[in-house]
Amino acid sequence: MNCNLCPRKCDANRSEKENINGFCKMPLQPVVARADLHFWEEPTISGTNGSGTVFFGGCSLRCIYCQNYEVSRGKAGERISVSRLAEIFKELEEKGAHNINLVTPTHYANAIIEALNIYKPKIPIVYNTGGYETVETLKLLEDYIDIYLIDFKYTDNSKAIEYSSAPDYPFVAKKAIAECYRQQPHCIIENGIMKKGVIVRHLVLPQNTKTAMEVFDWVRENTPNAYFSLMSQYTPFGDALNHKILSRKITKREYEKIVNYICEFNFDNVYIQDLTSSSKKFIPDFTL
Numbered sequence: 001m002n003c004n005l006c007p008r009k010c011d012a013n014r015s016e017k018e019n020i021n022g023f024c025k026m027p028l029q030p031v032v033a034r035a036d037l038h039f040w041e042e043p044t045i046s047g048t049n050g051s052g053t054v055f056f057g058g059c060s061l062r063c064i065y066c067q068n069y070e071v072s073r074g075k076a077g078e079r080i081s082v083s084r085l086a087e088i089f090k091e092l093e094e095k096g097a098h099n100i101n102l103v104t105p106t107h108y109a110n111a112i113i114e115a116l117n118i119y120k121p122k123i124p125i126v127y128n129t130g131g132y133e134t135v136e137t138l139k140l141l142e143d144y145i146d147i148y149l150i151d152f153k154y155t156d157n158s159k160a161i162e163y164s165s166a167p168d169y170p171f172v173a174k175k176a177i178a179e180c181y182r183q184q185p186h187c188i189i190e191n192g193i194m195k196k197g198v199i200v201r202h203l204v205l206p207q208n209t210k211t212a213m214e215v216f217d218w219v220r221e222n223t224p225n226a227y228f229s230l231m232s233q234y235t236p237f238g239d240a241l242n243h244k245i246l247s248r249k250i251t252k253r254e255y256e257k258i259v260n261y262i263c264e265f266n267f268d269n270v271y272i273q274d275l276t277s278s279s280k281k282f283i284p285d286f287t288l
Contacts, residue, residue, distance in 0.1 A: 003028075005085065006060035006106050007172050014107075021195040026060040030111045031057030033070075033077035035088045037097055042229055042271050044194040045099065045149065050113050051225040052123070054088060054273050056104050060132050062165040063153075065205070065240035067233075072104065083112050087119035098193050099147065101126040104242025109137050116144050132166055133176035138183070145256040146199045149179035163246070164206075174218070181223040187269065199271075203234055204255060207245050212258045220267045229271040230258065250275075 002011045003022060010256055012022025020027055037050030045051050055068070057077035068129050070076040080088075089100050105112055106129060116125065124146035131151040144261035154160040181196050187197030200223065202215045212230065219228045232255050240246035255275050262270060 003107070005109050005134070005186045007132055007134050007168065008060055011133075012277055024060055024107045026107050027079060028111065029079045030082065030085050030108050030115075031058070031079050032085070032088070033057050033090065035091070035126045036283070037095055038101065038233040041101065041149070042199060042227070043200070044189055044192060044227075045101065045147070047098040047193045049096040049098050051101040051126065052089075052092030053093065053100055053101040053103055053128075054085075054092075054104070054105075056108055058107055059104050059130065060106055061130050061169075062181075063130075064163055065164070065234070065237055065246050067235060067237050068104075071239045085111065085115040089115065089121050090119050091223060093123055097123060099124040099126050102127045104130065105129075106133060106137065110139060113140065113144060127180075129176075131173040131176055132169060132276035133179075134163075135175055137177045138176060138179045142183050145183070147194055147255055148184060149201065150177055150180055150198065151175060151203070152215045152219065153203065155211050155277065158212065159208070161194060174222075177219075177223060177226075181226055185228060186225055193241050199229050200230045201225055201231055203231045204258060205234055206249050206250050206254070207244060209257050210255050213261050214260055216258075220265060224267075225269070227263075227269040227271060228267070230262065230273060232273045232275045 004011055008023040010022035014020055032054055034055040038053035039046045041051050041124045050270045055071055057071055057133045057264045059072035066072045089231045125144055126147040126149050128149040131153060155170050157167050177200060185197050188195040200219045202212055204212050216228055228283050234250055236247050258271055275286060
């Protein structure tokens with residue numbers, strides 16, 4: 001089967017065992033780097049028991065600052081069967097996870113659907129994505145996903161090109177978020193845990209206060225019932241360590257400027273991450 005699941009539309013043959021073509025260079029068979037309880041998501045996702053997080057190998061973006069570099073570049077993880085993936089869902093549920101959290105899942109959408117057809121947990125399914133999604137793939141998932149945890153990284157093409165090699169990212173992300181919101185237009189939270197809804201994340205980058213404000217404005221105007229999650233945890237990794245702008249963490253002044261702007265509006269559905277969250281200690285060890 002040739003793959004066109006992500007906006008790259010490589011039409012790649014991912015059924016080969018070696019030398020896989022396409023942007024992600026990942027096989028059809030799921031590659032999983034870690035599956036365990038994760039406690040550092042938004043409060044309504046992690047709760048007290050943790051989020052049952054499955055980190056998939058590969059990515060449709062090439063963010064030069066990616067904190068999960070080994071995973072996103074396919075350097076970590078093991079190939080597993082669809083039936084094993086279904087078992088992992090069940091095991092995480094039995095551990096007491098509040099949800100099943102699928103991280104960077106786009107290129108395994110078909111395998112995820114197959115696994116959920118084998119075993120559908122009684123807890124919510126979270127689709128945790130960088131925002132570079134096609135509407136067509138999201139529609140395939142409509143009957144399976146309860147919560148969309150989706151990034152909105154950039155509002156202009158120049159940064160999308162330089163930082164993530166995705167010139168059409170702003171246009172694609174807006175359409176993707178709109179589709180997620182169409183599927184889950186209302187947030188349902190019970191006993192402090194989200195059961196249905198959309199959370200739009202924005203990671204603040206150095207010298208990008210204007211972008212953060214523009215993202216917030218778009219979210220409150222276009223997806224008013226969604227939650228907006230402002231993230232301060234940026235830590236330079238990989239190629240970003242030598243970048244003229246991205247080689248440092250964000251400053252208190254930068255972050256407070258954005259927070260103060262958000263507080264000017266009567267928008268209650270906001271998570272604001274503490275500035276002290278900018279640390280490598282929040283990055284998990286990627287061993288399955």
